[in-house]
Amino acid sequence: MVPLLKSFARQILPERVTVAARVLFRRLPIAYSGRYSSFAAAARHATGYADPVIFETTRKAALAVKRGEAAFEHGGVARRTPNYSWAALTSLQHAAITGHASPQRPLHVVDFGGSLGALYFKNRRFLEAIPLLWSIVEQPHYVACGNAEFADARLAFFSSIAEAAARAPVDAILFASSLEYSEAPYDLLTQAAALRPAFIIITGTHLIDGAEDEFRVQRLYAPLHPASLAMRYVSKRKLIEHMEAIGYGPIAAFDQGYLLQRRPDIGDLA
Numbered sequence: 001m002v003p004l005l006k007s008f009a010r011q012i013l014p015e016r017v018t019v020a021a022r023v024l025f026r027r028l029p030i031a032y033s034g035r036y037s038s039f040a041a042a043a044r045h046a047t048g049y050a051d052p053v054i055f056e057t058t059r060k061a062a063l064a065v066k067r068g069e070a071a072f073e074h075g076g077v078a079r080r081t082p083n084y085s086w087a088a089l090t091s092l093q094h095a096a097i098t099g100h101a102s103p104q105r106p107l108h109v110v111d112f113g114g115s116l117g118a119l120y121f122k123n124r125r126f127l128e129a130i131p132l133l134w135s136i137v138e139q140p141h142y143v144a145c146g147n148a149e150f151a152d153a154r155l156a157f158f159s160s161i162a163e164a165a166a167r168a169p170v171d172a173i174l175f176a177s178s179l180e181y182s183e184a185p186y187d188l189l190t191q192a193a194a195l196r197p198a199f200i201i202i203t204g205t206h207l208i209d210g211a212e213d214e215f216r217v218q219r220l221y222a223p224l225h226p227a228s229l230a231m232r233y234v235s236k237r238k239l240i241e242h243m244e245a246i247g248y249g250p251i252a253a254f255d256q257g258y259l260l261q262r263r264p265d266i267g268d269l270a
Contacts (some may be wrong), residue, residue, distance in 0.1 A: 029075070029224045035199065036215040039183050042230035046217045049181065049229065057225040066150060070254060072122035073115075075224030087254040088176055089126050090199045093170045094259070096130045096176050099198060106129040106131040106154075108168040110161060110197075112188065113178025116142060122213055135164035161191055170197045175257075177204030180231050186242050193246040193262075200248055202257035208233045 036042040057076030070078035092109065101107035107130055109149040111119060114136035118141040120127065127134075136146060136157045146157035158164040161173070172198060173192040179185045179202060192200055208214060214233040240250060243260050 029221050031219045031221070032216045033219060034215070034217050035140070036217075036230075039215050039230055040198065042215040042217050042232075043183070044229040045098055049227075051227055054225050054227050055141060055145075058115060059149075061117065062121070063149065065121045066117070068169055073118055075220055077223050077225075082125075083122070084126065085123055085176065085203065087203045087257060087259075088119060088174065088201060089123055089250070090153040091203075091259040092127070092130065092172065092174075095199045095201075096132075099171050101131045101171075106133050106168075107171050108133040108135065109148050110164045110170050110192075111136045112161065112171045112173065112175050112192070113181070114138065114174070114176070116146050117155055120155055120172070132166055135167055137164050152242050161188075161195070165195050170195045172199040172201055175205070176201075180205050180234055181229060183230075185232070185234070189242060190246050193248060196262060198262055200243070200260045200262075202239075202260070203254060204230070205257050206233045207236050207239070207256060209237075210235050211237055213238065220258050242252045 034042060034045065036045070054076065058073065058176060061070065061073040061076050061078040064078040065073050070080055071082040072079050072082075092107070095101075095109075096107045099105075099107055109132065111134060114120065114256060116140065117134075117136060120134050120136070134153050135212045136142075136155070137160060138146065138157060140159055143157040143159050146155075156164075156167065158167070164170070173195070175188075179188070182188055189200070210233075213235050216228045216231055216233065218231045220229070240258075242256075243249065247263050249259040250258040251261045
C-alpha cells in the first residue's frame with residue numbers, strides 16, 4: 001500500500017512538494033529531482049551557485065576552518081570532525097613524488113571550483129609536507145574575497161584556468177566536486193589539457209554507466225545552505241573517451257572519479 005501511495009503522490013503533486021517531503025520525513029539534507037533534457041533545462045529550475053546566501057554562509061564557515069575553529073566546511077556548514085579527501089590526497093602525493101616537487105620547484109595545483117579553499121584547508125595537515133602552490137579558479141566575487149581573506153604564500157585565487165597558469169607551470173589540475181556543476185565540462189577538460197599538466201584529477205563526481213550524461217537539480221536543505229543547483233550525472237564511458245581523445249588515460253579509479261595521466265607521446269594541443 002505504501003509504494004502505491006508514494007507513486008500516486010508523485011503523479012498528482014508538484015515535484016518540489018514531493019522532493020521536500022522526502023527530505024522532511026527522511027531528514028535528508030540533499031535531494032535530487034527531475035530528469036532534464038539538458039544542463040540548461042535543469043538550470044531553469046535552479047537558483048545556482050551565484051546565490052549570495054551560498055557565498056556568505058560559505059565565507060563564514062571557511063573563516064572558521066582557516067582559524068582552526070573547525071575541521072572543514074561543507075555546504076556552508078563548519079564541521080568539527082576531520083573528513084579527509086583521500087582520493088585527492090593520494091593523487092596529489094603521487095603527482096608530487098613523480099614530479100619531484102621541491103622547494104625550488106613546488107608542485108603547482110590548479111583547483112577548479114575550489115570555493116574559498118575548501119579542499120586546501122580541509123587537508124592542510126597532509127598538504128603541509130608537500131612543496132606546493134595552490135591556485136583556485138572561481139567566480140569573481142569568490143576570487144576577490146579569497147585573495148583578501150584567505151590567500152597566503154601558497155594559496156591564491158584566479159578567475160580562469162589561463163590566469164592561474166600564468167602563476168607557474170601547471171603540474172596537476174583538480175576538479176573536486178566541480179565538474180558535474182559545469183555547463184560545459186568537456187570544454188573545460190580540453191582547456192585544462194591544453195596546458196599539458198602531467199595529471200588531471202577528478203574526484204567527488206556523480207558517475208553513471210550510461211552512454212550519455214543525465215541532468216538533474218540538486219536541492220540542499222538545512223543544516224546546509226539552502227540552494228538548488230543544476231548538475232549532471234557524468235557518463236563514465238563518455239568521460240574516459242573524451243580524456244583519451246585529448247591525451248589522458250586513467251591510472252587509478254575512485255568511487256567518484258579518476259586520476260588521469262598525460263600520455264608521454266602526446267603533442268601540443270591545437
